[in-house]
Amino acid sequence: MKFEHIPVMLEECMNGLNIKMDGIYVDGTLGGAGHSSEIIKRLSQDGLLIGIDRDDDALKAASEKLKEYSNKKLVHGNHDDIKEILAELEIEKVDGILLDLGVSSYQLDERNRGFSYNSDNELDMRMDQTQPFSAYDVINTYSEKELSDIIYKYGEERYSRQIARNIVNYRKNAPIKTTKQLVDIIAKSKPSGKDGHPAKRTFQAIRIEVNNEIEPLEKTILESIKCLKNNGRLCVITFHSLEDRAVKDAFKKAEGECTCPKDIPICICHPICYGKSLTKKPIIATDDELKINSRSKSAKLRIFERKEV
Structure with missing residues (x-):
């Protein structure tokens, strides 16, 4: 079956990533390379796209779609392990990371996957x-x-x-x-x-x-933020309230907000500020996008910018 997938909020994600031609960008949920194909178009040969996915079908489809580009590395893995994956590639910091969470249209439509x-x-x-x-x-x-x-x-x-x-x-x-x-x-x-x-x-x-989509999510968001260069951006698309809540809470923690229970008189979480959220309210799909991509109906995009102190 052909891996077809209309990327959600494509322009909003590209604007959110604020792509530099010679930058290093990670698509932590590669899928059919809908977002990645747009990212890599905006890169020079000095730039690099790193695509991560745990679905072999997605990796095969993405590899075919991006075959004309040499400035890419596609990895079978989980975005929860982004720090370790970058270390294996001998990359310490990147300019941007995109996470498009949840199940893909292909996985829903492919009969033998049971989604x-x-x-x-x-x-x-x-x-x-x-x-x-x-x-x-x-x-x-x-x-x-x-x-x-x-x-x-x-x-x-x-x-x-x-x-x-x-x-x-x-x-x-x-x-x-x-x-x-x-x-x-x-x-x-x-x-x-x-x-x-x-x-x-x-x-x-x-x-x-x-x-195991929810439990590691907050940690994954925080690790991703730490992997960003100064002024680097993290864009996260969620599709239900549990995901969005986890991302929102992780962003608050990364902004240095105390997360201790209100009944504790002294802060024991020792918050560290890693930057700021650029989306106090999540971005949602436009009416025009909803007409051509029903999957975007429940999508919410949040963006975080890394600021080194």
Whole structure:
């Protein structure tokens, strides 16, 4: 299947990165190279694009799309390990980093990946196909409480307990192997309503759990900021409130804001200022973009600028 992906808020990201022709830029979520192809067009031969992705299909597609450019390095890896990846490339600081979080359109559409609740596929949801842990393992091995907790925490699903209970009851007779089986269980566990597809929130929660998308995010943002040169920019696109909240909190911490609980009389977090957020409120897609790219509807862009003291 062709890896097609319309990059979200492309011009806003390019403006946010404030690209210099001879700069070093990291696309930590390379995907089909939608953003990267625009970044590298703006670089001279003295500039460098580093693309990181844990999905081999994405790397193959990006490599093909960027084949005419020699000033690039494409890496199979996770943006959570950006500091280590740069160290392996013998690069200490970069001029800009872009993170476009969440699942790609290709991953949703590709039948054998198991991300979509709109088709019947094997339960998988792994962004990195080399990892052994999949949605099948979550659904068939987690306890009822563990399932309920992650569906509520990562999916913000009010019927998480009923869904978890019915999953556990179903698998007593046979393992749950397909997305359709899971969708049917979820649909019978909650009343029909106006909240979109009944399985939307649960699928989001399982995907986040399989790929560990939220827990390391704040640390990843802070590490990324530390990897920037003076005046370097970090652009982060999120697609749901859990991601956006984590990014917003990380930016506050990076601005040197005390994060101690209000009932503690003395600061013990010892904040350090690494720069400033350029987006007190996130940037959202324009009406024109929404007409051609429905995926941008829930997207929010936040930008941070590094300032060395």
